[in-house]
Amino acid sequence: MLPTPRTAHVDYDRIYEPAEDSYLLLDTLAKRSERDFLRKRFPRNSPSPVVLEIGTGSGVVLAFATAHANHIFGRSDVLTIGTDVNPFACVAALRTVELAVSEANTAGTSTGFCLGCLEADLATPFGGHAVDVALFNPPYVPTEMVPTAPGDSSVATPFERESQLLALSYAGGVDGMEVTNRLLDQLPGILSRRGVAYILLCAQNKPAAIARRINDASDDWVAQVVNSSGKTAGWERLSILRIWRT
Amino acid sequence: MKLLTLNFLTCARKTCKSLPAAFPLHPREAELEQVETDMNAALIKNILPRLEWDAMKTVTTELGLPNLPAETPAPEDLATADGEPSQTLKDLHVLLMDTAVVSGKLVCGNCGHEYAVKEGIANFLLPSHMV
Numbered sequence A: 001m002l003p004t005p006r007t008a009h010v011d012y013d014r015i016y017e018p019a020e021d022s023y024l025l026l027d028t029l030a031k032r033s034e035r036d037f038l039r040k041r042f043p044r045n046s047p048s049p050v051v052l053e054i055g056t057g058s059g060v061v062l063a064f065a066t067a068h069a070n071h072i073f074g075r076s077d078v079l080t081i082g083t084d085v086n087p088f089a090c091v092a093a094l095r096t097v098e099l100a101v102s103e104a105n106t107a108g109t110s111t112g113f114c115l116g117c118l119e120a121d122l123a124t125p126f127g128g129h130a131v132d133v134a135l136f137n138p139p140y141v142p143t144e145m146v147p148t149a150p151g152d153s154s155v156a157t158p159f160e161r162e163s164q165l166l167a168l169s170y171a172g173g174v175d176g177m178e179v180t181n182r183l184l185d186q187l188p189g190i191l192s193r194r195g196v197a198y199i200l201l202c203a204q205n206k207p208a209a210i211a212r213r214i215n216d217a218s219d220d221w222v223a224q225v226v227n228s229s230g231k232t233a234g235w236e237r238l239s240i241l242r243i244w245r246t
Numbered sequence B: 001m002k003l004l005t006l007n008f009l010t011c012a013r014k015t016c017k018s019l020p021a022a023f024p025l026h027p028r029e030a031e032l033e034q035v036e037t038d039m040n041a042a043l044i045k046n047i048l049p050r051l052e053w054d055a056m057k058t059v060t061t062e063l064g065l066p067n068l069p070a071e072t073p074a075p076e077d078l079a080t081a082d083g084e085p086s087q088t089l090k091d092l093h094v095l096l097m098d099t100a101v102v103s104g105k106l107v108c109g110n111c112g113h114e115y116a117v118k119e120g121i122a123n124f125l126l127p128s129h130m131v
Helices: A020-030 A032-041 A060-067 A069-073 A087-106 A158-168 A178-190 A207-217 B003-007 B041-050 B053-062 B087-098
Strands: A050-054 A079-084 A113-119 A131-136 A191-202 A221-232 A235-245 B026-034 B099-107 B114-118
Touching: A020 A032, A020 A060, A020 A069, A020 A191, A020 A221, A020 A235, A032 A069, A032 A191, A032 A221, A032 A235, A050 A060, A060 A069, A060 A079, A060 A087, A060 A113, A060 A131, A079 A087, A087 A113, A113 B003, A131 A178, A178 A191, A207 A221, A207 A235, B003 B053, B003 B087, B003 B099, B026 B053, B041 B087, B087 B099
Parallel strands: A050 A079, A050 A131, A079 A113, A131 A191
Antiparallel strands: A191 A235, A221 A235, B026 B099, B099 B114
16 A cells, blocks of 8 residues: 555645545556556656646645656656646645655655646646646536636635635536536647546546547547446446546 | 746647747746755656757746757766766756746746746636636
């Protein structure tokens, strides 16, 4: 078992607390089948992979990917970077990465290299097919609407602003898919030719239907559910969809 | 934010994204810092083939940093004859791994929009009328 990054410094009044969904992403990256897939796709001595986590929250996933790059990719020359709309999350995530990296170094493990965390809406500042691995634990809960992003700081009080930031971390709009659909639209522009994305979905997002939609839309992309958790009466509550260029 | 990040970023506006003028973003009034990190020769070697070298040169020139070689250094330039890290490798390590932007602005060469960097965190959120 790889150690889970420490997040005791994270203020959960302002930042999404790591939960079953976050841990399912960690479990997926540590899984034998995914490690084999990633190692084959990014063999040693090929150009260093760039890993982007979209919506880092506490940074637990970004820190895991950075600190355990060697275990996951079989190489430590891996660059990582995060985005979040929540500036508090950006600061907390960098601290989470720093702690996990120093813990790994103390244990004698070489780690990946984190470039930073940007305050951004999804992957909008990335271009030129720069990203090799995108990780996304989206706001996937079906809600009536998605709160507006904090581009204009028009929200009145700090309390309202914090509530809005927290709501942005889970509220997914129609089918819980409004934000994820926006990211799916961005993927062809940000992912490299060897690009792959891991996206967490809940049952209400209809992961099988989304995979079918992607597989039917083009021969250039493949989507497949590669992990799941929380089985109740044959329904997986959460799944991880892997989407990659063929 | 490490300076190297600029090699992967463009203007966040949809209308700029695909235009050559939106890359790289231009640092203005930038305060840089250098935080010493462990040398990882494999990382430098394997980053080089995926760097947009001309963009790197533009950014370092604009920041008044030492000039980069005209072309991307070759793998054999990274070690001396006796297998020690070459000066080129050491310089690249300082530039790519150690150097970070702490504050300032990142400006799009197409639309002129300025993205603020504060305490090492760049803000790419756009007001809704600019998305």
